[in-house]
Amino acid sequence: MIILDIKNLTLEIESNGVLIKALDKVSLTVKENEIRALVGETGSGKSLIVRAISGALPPQWIVTADRLTWRGENLLTMKQAQRQAIMRRDIAVIFQDPMAALDPSSRLQEQLLESVPEEFVEGRYWWERNRSKMKIAKQILARVGIENVAQCINKYPHELSLDICQKFMIALALISQPTLLIADDPTRGMETNIKKQILALFTHLNKTRDLSILFVGHDLLAISAMAHSMTVLYCGQTVESGKMKALRKRPLHPYTKALLDSAPSFSPDLQPKSRLVALDGTIPTLQHLPIGCRLGPRCPRAAKECVQAPTERSINEHKYRCHYPLHLQVV
Amino acid sequence: MPITPLLKINQLTYNPPKRWNFFSPRPSFVLGPVDLHVHESETIAIIGGNDSGKSLLAKLIGGAVKPTSGEILLNNQLINTHHSKARANNIRMVFRHSAESLNPGMSIGSMLDEPLRLNTQLSAAMRFEKVNHTLSLVGLMPEHYYYYKHKLSDGQQQRVALARALILDPQVIVADEPFAALDPSVRSQTVNLLLKLQAELGLAFIFVSHNLGIVRHMADRTIVMSEGQIVESNLTQTLFTAPEHPSAQKLIHAHNSLVSY
Amino acid sequence: MPDTSLYEEEHYPTPLQATWSEFRQRHVAVAGLGILIFFIIMAILGPLLTPFEPTTQHTDAVLLPPAWNDNGSILHILGTDALGRDMLTRLFYGTQITLFSSIITVLVALCFGVILGVIAGMSAGLRSSFINHILDILMLTPTLLIAIIIMAMLGTGLTNAMLAIGLALIPRFVHVTRDFVRQEMSKDYILTAKLDGATSSALFIYNILPNMVERLIVQGTLAISIAILDISALGFLNLGAQTLMPELGVMIADALSTAYIAPWNILLPGLAIFLMVLSVNIVGDGLRSAHRNRMSH
Numbered sequence: 001m002i003i004l005d006i007k008n009l010t011l012e013i014e015s016n017g018v019l020i021k022a023l024d025k026v027s028l029t030v031k032e033n034e035i036r037a038l039v040g041e042t043g044s045g046k047s048l049i050v051r052a053i054s055g056a057l058p059p060q061w062i063v064t065a066d067r068l069t070w071r072g073e074n075l076l077t078m079k080q081a082q083r084q085a086i087m088r089r090d091i092a093v094i095f096q097d098p099m100a101a102l103d104p105s106s107r108l109q110e111q112l113l114e115s116v117p118e119e120f121v122e123g124r125y126w127w128e129r130n131r132s133k134m135k136i137a138k139q140i141l142a143r144v145g146i147e148n149v150a151q152c153i154n155k156y157p158h159e160l161s162l163d164i165c166q167k168f169m170i171a172l173a174l175i176s177q178p179t180l181l182i183a184d185d186p187t188r189g190m191e192t193n194i195k196k197q198i199l200a201l202f203t204h205l206n207k208t209r210d211l212s213i214l215f216v217g218h219d220l221l222a223i224s225a226m227a228h229s230m231t232v233l234y235c236g237q238t239v240e241s242g243k244m245k246a247l248r249k250r251p252l253h254p255y256t257k258a259l260l261d262s263a264p265s266f267s268p269d270l271q272p273k274s275r276l277v278a279l280d281g282t283i284p285t286l287q288h289l290p291i292g293c294r295l296g297p298r299c300p301r302a303a304k305e306c307v308q309a310p311t312e313r314s315i316n317e318h319k320y321r322c323h324y325p326l327h328l329q330v331v
Numbered sequence: 332m333p334i335t336p337l338l339k340i341n342q343l344t345y346n347p348p349k350r351w352n353f354f355s356p357r358p359s360f361v362l363g364p365v366d367l368h369v370h371e372s373e374t375i376a377i378i379g380g381n382d383s384g385k386s387l388l389a390k391l392i393g394g395a396v397k398p399t400s401g402e403i404l405l406n407n408q409l410i411n412t413h414h415s416k417a418r419a420n421n422i423r424m425v426f427r428h429s430a431e432s433l434n435p436g437m438s439i440g441s442m443l444d445e446p447l448r449l450n451t452q453l454s455a456a457m458r459f460e461k462v463n464h465t466l467s468l469v470g471l472m473p474e475h476y477y478y479y480k481h482k483l484s485d486g487q488q489q490r491v492a493l494a495r496a497l498i499l500d501p502q503v504i505v506a507d508e509p510f511a512a513l514d515p516s517v518r519s520q521t522v523n524l525l526l527k528l529q530a531e532l533g534l535a536f537i538f539v540s541h542n543l544g545i546v547r548h549m550a551d552r553t554i555v556m557s558e559g560q561i562v563e564s565n566l567t568q569t570l571f572t573a574p575e576h577p578s579a580q581k582l583i584h585a586h587n588s589l590v591s592y
Numbered sequence: 593m594p595d596t597s598l599y600e601e602e603h604y605p606t607p608l609q610a611t612w613s614e615f616r617q618r619h620v621a622v623a624g625l626g627i628l629i630f631f632i633i634m635a636i637l638g639p640l641l642t643p644f645e646p647t648t649q650h651t652d653a654v655l656l657p658p659a660w661n662d663n664g665s666i667l668h669i670l671g672t673d674a675l676g677r678d679m680l681t682r683l684f685y686g687t688q689i690t691l692f693s694s695i696i697t698v699l700v701a702l703c704f705g706v707i708l709g710v711i712a713g714m715s716a717g718l719r720s721s722f723i724n725h726i727l728d729i730l731m732l733t734p735t736l737l738i739a740i741i742i743m744a745m746l747g748t749g750l751t752n753a754m755l756a757i758g759l760a761l762i763p764r765f766v767h768v769t770r771d772f773v774r775q776e777m778s779k780d781y782i783l784t785a786k787l788d789g790a791t792s793s794a795l796f797i798y799n800i801l802p803n804m805v806e807r808l809i810v811q812g813t814l815a816i817s818i819a820i821l822d823i824s825a826l827g828f829l830n831l832g833a834q835t836l837m838p839e840l841g842v843m844i845a846d847a848l849s850t851a852y853i854a855p856w857n858i859l860l861p862g863l864a865i866f867l868m869v870l871s872v873n874i875v876g877d878g879l880r881s882a883h884r885n886r887m888s889h
Contacts, residue, residue: 192589225589
């Protein structure tokens with residue numbers, strides 16, 4: 001069952017009197033109990049999507065969408081309070097930099113206890129409730145794999161290492177027992193060891209707690225290790241989406257191919273020190289977006305049609321937007 | 332047969348200066364002693380966990396941090412571990428890409444001109460020519476001479492940082508996480524550029540990275556560091572197939588388990 | 593002929609130019625700049641335009657109202673004061689003295705402040721905190737009070753007043769410079785320049801100063817407004833410029849005795865001070881927000 005369904009989400013920002021489509025007809029779905037990866041480079045608008053889902057966009061930005069629904073309820077038209085309730089209970093967000101997202105001036109314990117939802121707390125008197133809160137907090141910390149719970153919980157964020165802080169962020173997100181966890185580049189700048197631990201934790205949570213995860217990032221190595229399906233984003237346009245395996249084996253869009261090629265680990269028969277396949281040029285800035293397919297100027301297969309934005313086509317569950325897909329004969 | 336190494340590092344150590352701390356004495360971290368040989372046009376990668384001292388080692392070689400003891404020999408000549416012209420000319424450092432890696436108030440041209448002005452006797456016209464030549468070497472255009480940092484993309488900025496290192500025709504380039512904080516496609520471009528330059532100029536390249544895929548792709552030799560010591564040093568292929576030291580094994584296995592999905 | 597340059601449409605401004613174009617979009621700030629430029633022109637050209645000396649006393653025309661009044665004379669457009677001196681001439685000279693002496697004061701204070709700030713910012717430990725904290729004490733006391741104390745020691749006079757106010761303004765510049773230099777010194781690009789063998793002074797002049805110019809301009813304009821106020825205040829208190837000098841503060845003090853008969857004698861120099869300070873403040877504020885805006889892009 002699809003829990004989060006976004007269809008043709010467009011986000012327009014005014015800059016110097018001109019409306020710029022920062023997101024252009026983005027579609028994204030997250031099914032129940034699925035790990036969906038949202039892949040894109042800097043400036044692709046992945047963080048904007050996260051903010052659009054959580055409703056944290058400035059009011060002067062214009063959001064239009066054919067569908068932006070949470071379990072069938074329209075997020076765009078519902079009341080603010082209702083939306084906040086969903087964000088509080090059902091959807092949890094983890095941000096990139098755990099050190100910046102945690103309050104540096106209070107102990108982890110205080111931050112964690114503060115976010116325990118009242119519904120879960122048992123007992124009538126404050127001491128009972130405090131004890132109950134503490135119990136919930138300790139359980140959750142144990143679940144995300146923090147050792148020495150008693151020791152860690154009394155420390156300030158700066159006294160702990162990056163991985164513990166990130167695990168703690170996950171614990172904070174999980175405490176309200178959400179159905180969907182949105183993780184915005186949670187493994188950025190991490191060592192392979194730690195990255196693996198965090199990813200294993202996500203996989204574990206997905207399997208044991210039926211948690212759906214929307215994993216945002218550009219580390220394809222990490223993503224392919226855990227995600228079930230993937231949506232690729234370029235410059236505010238979704239270029240391709242589908243099952244992880246299918247995308248890795250047979251990417252249809254040239255950009256997906258370029259992304260996969262950029263990680264040398266994916267091609268074991270690649271000669272060391274050989275040239276990596278890379279697209280020329282750089283990602284255009286918002287002020288200089290090309291018309292039509294935004295990959296156009298950088299695309300090795302670009303042709304005349306590419307100044308028209310391609311419509312979404314699909315083969316089974318594999319959706320793509322390209323006039324000249326790889327591996328396919330154009331009819 | 333191995334000729335005399337280009338760069339030889341003997342018993343290099345670093346103890347952080349004792350700082351008078353009112354509240355608690357920090358557990359002191361000691362690096363080394365470290366021995367390292369680097370040959371001409373060789374690529375060496377330094378990997379290791381957090382706080383293993385890999386960045387510090389790069390900075391010691393590059394001269395950004397002064398070592399406590401030990402010596403660095405370039406072409407069998409002792410290099411003053413404090414400032415010296417020979418080091419500035421021959422060993423150059425590149426830092427990880429960040430908002431602070433280039434001066435926002437200087438045009439790219441004057442930024443590249445600075446090392447020439449300080450370290451060579453070239454005339455202004457010759458310097459200008461050299462800057463333009465280096466710009467084209469890293470795949471930038473002559474127009475970029477007049478640009479300021481804020482008009483360049485991340486990849487271009489990293490190219491400028493590289494150009495700044497290359498402009499004095501060095502023999503060794505030391506880079507601290509040169510590929511971190513770059514997007515995948517830009518990262519590939521930078522890797523290609525470095526490989527090309529190395530083939531053309533015969534540079535020795537020492538870099539720190541936590542992206543093991545790139546380490547495997549680029550490096551001839553890989554050094555694994557742990558707690559301030561070099562715990563393993565081997566040819567990259569050998570190291571990636573059969574790591575010996577536990578901390579090396581941990582890193583490589585973690586990487587392989589991610590790849591094998 | 594079509595232009596073949598691909599980059600024609602794109603203009604790459606230096607950071608300073610970018611700030612300027614931000615500044616130009618603020619109408620109030622531009623208006624303020626206009627008023628300021630008007631005062632500067634007035635101060636430079638005014639003395640050439642007027643036929644009178646500021647000290648000439650016209651005994652036949654004492655306390656003449658401005659020309660638009662029935663009793664006024666076209667000879668003295670803005671009237672005369674109690675000694676029969678032409679008001680317009682005195683305003684020209686007064687603007688010159690007040691405005692230029694404040695600008696000079698601020699420039700001198702800026703030079704000393706930046707030098708001290710750089711020393712404090714580039715050195716660590718005792719020297720740095722000594723400079724900083726000693727000057728903090730100076731900054732805590734109001735400028736006017738320090739000036740009065742200095743005047744008590746050195747005696748009155750415009751030069752001494754400038755000296756006193758300049759001394760009181762130095763800590764502001766020291767602070768700005770020191771904080772900025774401190775913050776920049778830890779950045780990677782300074783480290784690369786250091787590795788190139790740049791000496792401290794080269795490091796500052798080539799690498800840090802270009803980034804700091806804007807901040808200094810902003811601080812400088814705000815300091816000018818303080819200097820204008822203080823110099824005329826000291827003039828008014830008879831501590832700064834002396835009675836014979838056509839300084840704006842002195843002019844107000846002189847006109848105090850005839851305030852009921854000839855209010856314009858107070859009003860006009862007062863208005864000049866007010867407009868000058870206001871325009872300098874508007875310009876400084878506009879520069880500051882233009883700078884902030886540019887940094888946020």
